[in-house]
Amino acid sequence: MKQKLLFTLAIVFTTDFLCAQHIQFRFCGATTAVSPTNDPSTGADQRKKGAIRLDYISLGLPGQSECCPFHAIGYSSSTKPWTFANATFADGCSANNRNGDCTPCTTCKDPYYGNNIVVGKLWGQIYGNAKVEGLNSDLWIESTGQFNQVCFETSKIDVSPYRGRKLEVRTVFQGYADSQFSIKNVNFTYRYNADPYPATPYFWNKNSNIIGIYAETNSVPVVPITAVEDLSDQLEFDVQPNPVIDLLILELNILESFSGSIKIWDIQGKQVYSEDMQFSEGSLSKSIPVQDLNAGVYQVTISDQEGRISYRKFFK
Structure with missing residues (x-):
């Protein structure tokens, strides 16, 4: 016995x-291309005239993703450096023809916090004069071209302590475009472990001209019991x-x-x-x-x- x-x-x-469980999120969007890259009047970079600003992604138990998340990216906290660094992550991509990463671009870096901790990677069609940068704690995806999806994919987040439970994710973002340009799509999805991402973005998939600030709170399906x-x-x-x-x-x-x-x-x-x-x-x-x-x-x-x-x- x-x-x-x-x-x-x-x-x-x-x-x-002993079975580690991880979740990843993928935040994607497409804008019209902003051309020329620099404002003819001022000479300043004007690609933010067609841009998507990711404020933060925060993950918590149901009802707690906003007030007290256990993990966040781009989220201002007094105890943890959870905000994007002021840095350019992708730029100079006119010669890039690779679907999936920004390696051929003159600047290609994994997004990181201000303390140089990498928090994810860039993915998608990062072509032409597209730019991805961190500014004032946020992540900006700019001038992608209307048919090009550019994504920020988070690093794997350990959710092992929450096996068998539902979680909640909150996403705050802004679509910004002046009268000449527009936001074509913004979408948000997830996966557990090494599972493929859903064919259709799981949480939401916003089309047409998405202008203004959006705050989305979504229920995350139950964390699997067994890791793969x-x-x-x-x-x-x-x-x-x-x-x-x-x-x-x-x-x-x-x-x-x-x-x-x-x-x-x-x-x-x-x-x-x-x-x-x-x-x-x-x-x-x-x-x-x-x-x-x-x-x-x-x-x-x-x-x-x-x-x-x-x-x-x-x-x-």
């Missing part, structure tokens, strides 16, 4: 404590000996280099060991002293910075 109970607890532990992402494409590993007495050996075959961490958890889900590590391609053995651990069932996990995770069970 004791052995059966221990086995049951190990299964619960594996599914409930692992490190099988980057890593193979095993643990020895098992059971272990004093020294746990991880035999690693790293198929693709990555940065991540090694952690050990007890059967209640309490973390008892953690170490950040650079995993370089090749084979190696990693020793971890475990003489101070109590007898029982443990899990060792290896995860990367994107939240993908692989694990092995061992006994002490």
Whole structure:
């Protein structure tokens, strides 16, 4: 009976404590192209005459996305630097013909906070004189061309503590265009883990001339119970000996280099060991002293910075 109970607890532990869950949002839009790039009268850049300004995206429990989100981007907070840096993220894209990123542009950077923490990436048809920049805490998508979708895709957001629960997301943005130009589309969608984005934007898809400030609050579907992402494409590993007495050996075959961490958890889900590590391609053995651990069932996990995770069970 004791052995059966221990086995049951190990299964619960594996599914409930170690499966990372992540959500990503994608905010997209299209404007008419603003031409010429510079105002003939003043010489100043005039691409904001056809632009979409993302104020913020905030994520919280139902009823809390505005007052007290647990994660936000572009949101002014007294305790966390959640606002976009004053910087140009994409510009000089006249030679870009790639659908998906801004690599050929003269300026191509992942959007980041003022403290240089990357918060996402740009995606879409970033062509011609399109520009994406951070200004006064907000993200501006400018002069895309009416048939070109330019998107800001957030980094993966860990929602593991909220498995099986609904969440709420709030988005505040502004469409700005003078009489010569217009906003053709603004849309907002999401995905969990490595799932594909819906064919039609999930939350909303606004067409025609979207002018003014909009505040949208939407319910996010229940966070999945089971994760689907692992490190099988980057890593193979095993643990020895098992059971272990004093020294746990991880035999690693790293198929693709990555940065991540090694952690050990007890059967209640309490973390008892953690170490950040650079995993370089090749084979190696990693020793971890475990003489101070109590007898029982443990899990060792290896995860990367994107939240993908692989694990092995061992006994002490």
